[in-house]
Amino acid sequence: MLRATDIAKSFGGNEILRGISLDVERGELISIIGPSGCGKSTFLRCLNFLEHPDAGEVRVEDVTVTSTGQWNRTDEARAHRLRGHVGMVFQSFNLFPHRTVLENVMLAPMQVKRMDEGRAHKIASELLEKVGLVAVKNRYPDRLSGGQQQRAAIARALAMKPSVMLYDEPTSALDPELSEEVLSVMRALDAEGMTQLVVTHDMRFARAASDRVLFMEAGQIVESGDPDVMFANPREPGTRRFLRTLL
Amino acid sequence: MKRVVLALVLALCGFLNVTGLDGRALAEDMVAEQAKAPAAPVAPLRVPGATDDRDLPWASDGEANVPYVFHDPAHEGRMTGFEYDLMQAISARMGRHGRFVQNGWDGLIPGLSRDLYALVIDGIEMTPEHKAAVLFSRPYYVTVDRIVLRKNETGLDTLEALKGHVVGTIKSTAAERLLLDHDPTNVRSYDEETNLFSDLKNGRLDAILIDEPIALYYLADDLKLVGPPIGRVAYGIAFPKNNPGLRDAVDSVLGDLMNDGTLHQILARWNLWTPQMADYTGDQTLLDIKPTAWADYRQTMERMSGSSVKAMVHRYVSFLPLVLSGALMTLGVSALAMVLAVAVGLILALARAYGMAPLRWLAGLYVEVVRGTPLLIQVLFIFYGLPAFGLRLSPFAAGVLSLGLNYAAYEAENYRAGLMSVPRGQMEAAIALNMTHMQALRLVIVPQAFRTVVPVMTNDFIALLKDSSLVSVITLTELSQTYIRLSSTYYDYIGTGLMIGLAYLLVGLPFVRLARMAEKRMGRVVAKGHH
Ligand SMILES: Nc1ncnc2c1ncn2[C@@H]1O[C@H](COP(=O)(O)OP(=O)(O)OP(=O)(O)O)[C@@H](O)[C@H]1O
Numbered sequence: 001m002l003r004a005t006d007i008a009k010s011f012g013g014n015e016i017l018r019g020i021s022l023d024v025e026r027g028e029l030i031s032i033i034g035p036s037g038c039g040k041s042t043f044l045r046c047l048n049f050l051e052h053p054d055a056g057e058v059r060v061e062d063v064t065v066t067s068t069g070q071w072n073r074t075d076e077a078r079a080h081r082l083r084g085h086v087g088m089v090f091q092s093f094n095l096f097p098h099r100t101v102l103e104n105v106m107l108a109p110m111q112v113k114r115m116d117e118g119r120a121h122k123i124a125s126e127l128l129e130k131v132g133l134v135a136v137k138n139r140y141p142d143r144l145s146g147g148q149q150q151r152a153a154i155a156r157a158l159a160m161k162p163s164v165m166l167y168d169e170p171t172s173a174l175d176p177e178l179s180e181e182v183l184s185v186m187r188a189l190d191a192e193g194m195t196q197l198v199v200t201h202d203m204r205f206a207r208a209a210s211d212r213v214l215f216m217e218a219g220q221i222v223e224s225g226d227p228d229v230m231f232a233n234p235r236e237p238g239t240r241r242f243l244r245t246l247l
Numbered sequence: 248m249k250r251v252v253l254a255l256v257l258a259l260c261g262f263l264n265v266t267g268l269d270g271r272a273l274a275e276d277m278v279a280e281q282a283k284a285p286a287a288p289v290a291p292l293r294v295p296g297a298t299d300d301r302d303l304p305w306a307s308d309g310e311a312n313v314p315y316v317f318h319d320p321a322h323e324g325r326m327t328g329f330e331y332d333l334m335q336a337i338s339a340r341m342g343r344h345g346r347f348v349q350n351g352w353d354g355l356i357p358g359l360s361r362d363l364y365a366l367v368i369d370g371i372e373m374t375p376e377h378k379a380a381v382l383f384s385r386p387y388y389v390t391v392d393r394i395v396l397r398k399n400e401t402g403l404d405t406l407e408a409l410k411g412h413v414v415g416t417i418k419s420t421a422a423e424r425l426l427l428d429h430d431p432t433n434v435r436s437y438d439e440e441t442n443l444f445s446d447l448k449n450g451r452l453d454a455i456l457i458d459e460p461i462a463l464y465y466l467a468d469d470l471k472l473v474g475p476p477i478g479r480v481a482y483g484i485a486f487p488k489n490n491p492g493l494r495d496a497v498d499s500v501l502g503d504l505m506n507d508g509t510l511h512q513i514l515a516r517w518n519l520w521t522p523q524m525a526d527y528t529g530d531q532t533l534l535d536i537k538p539t540a541w542a543d544y545r546q547t548m549e550r551m552s553g554s555s556v557k558a559m560v561h562r563y564v565s566f567l568p569l570v571l572s573g574a575l576m577t578l579g580v581s582a583l584a585m586v587l588a589v590a591v592g593l594i595l596a597l598a599r600a601y602g603m604a605p606l607r608w609l610a611g612l613y614v615e616v617v618r619g620t621p622l623l624i625q626v627l628f629i630f631y632g633l634p635a636f637g638l639r640l641s642p643f644a645a646g647v648l649s650l651g652l653n654y655a656a657y658e659a660e661n662y663r664a665g666l667m668s669v670p671r672g673q674m675e676a677a678i679a680l681n682m683t684h685m686q687a688l689r690l691v692i693v694p695q696a697f698r699t700v701v702p703v704m705t706n707d708f709i710a711l712l713k714d715s716s717l718v719s720v721i722t723l724t725e726l727s728q729t730y731i732r733l734s735s736t737y738y739d740y741i742g743t744g745l746m747i748g749l750a751y752l753l754v755g756l757p758f759v760r761l762a763r764m765a766e767k768r769m770g771r772v773v774a775k776g777h778h
């Protein structure tokens with residue numbers, strides 16, 4: 001349902017992504033791990049074209065965007081369509097500070113999808129219920145804990161009914177208990193069949209919750225597979241080195 | 248400063264205008280000759296600025312311009328003065344309604360070439376420089392310069408005797424030229440009569456050399472006129488160079504008014520009929536006319552400028568309507584200009600931050616040019632310069648436009664700082680939510696930028712409120728202009744100053760409070776960023 005083919009990206013002559021391909025099945029939860037600076041975030045951001053790849057192709061549902069390095073209006077229009085199927089959650093939450101939690105969730109459905117207020121309100125309320133934020137829905141983001149903010153951000157992304165969710169280190173800015181609030185929301189989504197791609201440094205979560213783990217190094221996917229197998233018995237020396245430093 | 252403005256205006260007009268269509272400068276006697284010729288049936292008069300075919304709009308600077316054209320201290324809202332009376336007589340004789348148009352001294356001649364009115368009368372000396380710029384009528388008044396001293400002073404009664412003493416006069420006058428030729432290092436030139444006379448009283452000057460009518464009317468109890476008349480000064484009515492037809496018509500009426508004694512009567516009422524006028528007109532009769540206008544003026548001034556509580560209360564109460572209308576003008580111009588500045592500033596800031604290359608470049612150029620040139624020049628350029636390109640704005644529209652476009656440049660920078668203070672992640676989150684760039688700007692970025700910008704913007708509005716005093720150079724009577732007028736009419740700088748200052752504070756107060764509120768809310772937004 002999401003297929004990335006030969007994604008390449010350089011920043012100022014440095015090759016950050018060296019032709020990455022990935023096939024994601026519907027309902028999968030995939031963790032992407034790897035050393036800092038290996039290109040995990042860049043890869044994720046290429047999947048919804050927050051970053052424009054130099055080459056490669058991304059297909060989500062029925063939308064395919066092929067990147068040739070020159071980014072033009074047609075590409076942007078296609079990327080826009082593609083983003084309609086992709087939700088994203090950031091390490092720093094990025095809630096809109098001038099709007100309440102409820103308004104944060106309702107904004108995109110009403111403005112982008114032209115949904116009427118009643119319907120948007122209903123959807124937002126259900127999502128906030130699901131992530132456990134009904135009690136604080138009328139607060140501004142600055143009155144929420146980090147864990148609450150990240151859950152609000154997840155609800156905001158879900159309100160657009162994406163078929164795949166991308167997370168870039170969703171819990172790195174949070175204390176362990178607060179992380180758990182967020183991770184449990186992600187597990188619940190997994191149970192409902194949501195497709196999720198998670199860049200994470202939380203190896204326990206990667207091992208316990210993922211259907212598949214990808215190990216990235218120097219702009220490439222070096223090893224991928226079943227988490228238990230990979231954590232117990234890494235094939236590649238790079239993976240072994242990385243896991244050893246963590247444990 | 249006033250004269251600098253005049254120089255600017257003239258330079259601007261000279262630069263933009265095709266020079267007068269009719270360049271011939273007529274000698275005075277030639278004019279006289281023409282006037283004597285029997286009035287032939289002429290083509291219909293061209294009367295610039297006229298609203299109908301009976302209207303005769305004429306301009307003067309009626310602020311503190313005693314005894315020429317000035318606000319009647321006894322009846323606020325009414326004009327008077329010997330030139331005012333003369334214009335009434337001329338208009339009536341021409342079968343028209345004279346209509347006084349107020350314009351600042353520096354704007355008088357430029358306004359003439361802008362066709363804002365048909366003619367200018369304001370004690371304009373018929374010097375060669377002036378003749379190069381306008382067409383003059385025959386002189387309607389000839390006078391002399393006189394020396395004014397403090398009562399206790401003696402001896403300084405000739406130009407010779409004045410040598411080595413500090414002498415004050417008004418800028419760009421015959422008296423100034425006389426003094427400069429004589430003893431240039433000790434000349435002090437003033438824009439305004441009021442300041443000139445107070446400086447003589449308080450000892451900053453040893454003497455004043457000035458046109459006799461002014462000397463007569465500004466002479467206070469502790470001052471005196473001394474010595475024989477000096478030099479000769481002739482005042483003429485000014486017309487645009489391309490309208491000799493109207494000039495000739497007015498000249499012929501002036502001739503009639505001199506011959507039938509009307510001018511004599513007017514001047515006598517103002518105590519201004521002099522031996523020089525008798526010689527000039529050849530009218531040696533002695534009319535039995537009481538100087539009633541002169542006496543009324545002296546009386547009213549004594550009553551109004553008295554320092555008794557009653558006089559003061561009377562004076563300040565009579566100022567109230569003027570201060571109110573000045574405050575409304577200040578507020579109106581400022582508020583509209585600010586709305587314009589906020590809107591245009593936002594467009595400029597967005598163009599600079601997110602526009603295509605040429606747009607970005609143009610917006611940047613605009614901001615630099617506008618911030619790098621004086622507001623005064625911009626005001627004058629828009630009012631007097633743009634008509635050359637076919638855009639004629641009313642003074643009010645020109646004032647709003649120039650202030651608004653000027654402050655737009657500052658607001659643009661303000662917004663730019665605001666836009667840059669919004670974290671990158673906000674744009675990315677909006678794009679990830681499938682908003683377009685425009686939606687992201689409109690719904691996410693600009694509202695946040697706006698919140699950080701509002702307190703600064705409110706402070707800018709206070710600054711704009713004060714800068715709005717500059718629109719007085721294009722004939723708008725706002726608070727500052729009201730102050731100049733009232734204080735110089737009554738020699739009362741302190742009381743009037745307090746009143747006008749209070750008016751500024753009252754007008755600005757709501758906005759100061761608004762700024763406080765905005766700052767408080769802004770504090771919250773900033774706090775959010777630190778969580
Ligand atoms: N906009 C950019 N311009 C230049 N270099 C960039 C840019 N974005 C990322 N990089 C570089 O690309 C490399 C990969 O960055 P990326 O953020 O994808 O790494 P990461 O795997 O997510 O690391 P981390 O685990 O620390 O988040 C880094 O060396 C980074 O400095």
Ligand SMILES: [Mg+2]
Nearest residue numbers: 040041042168
């Ligand atoms: Mg990263």
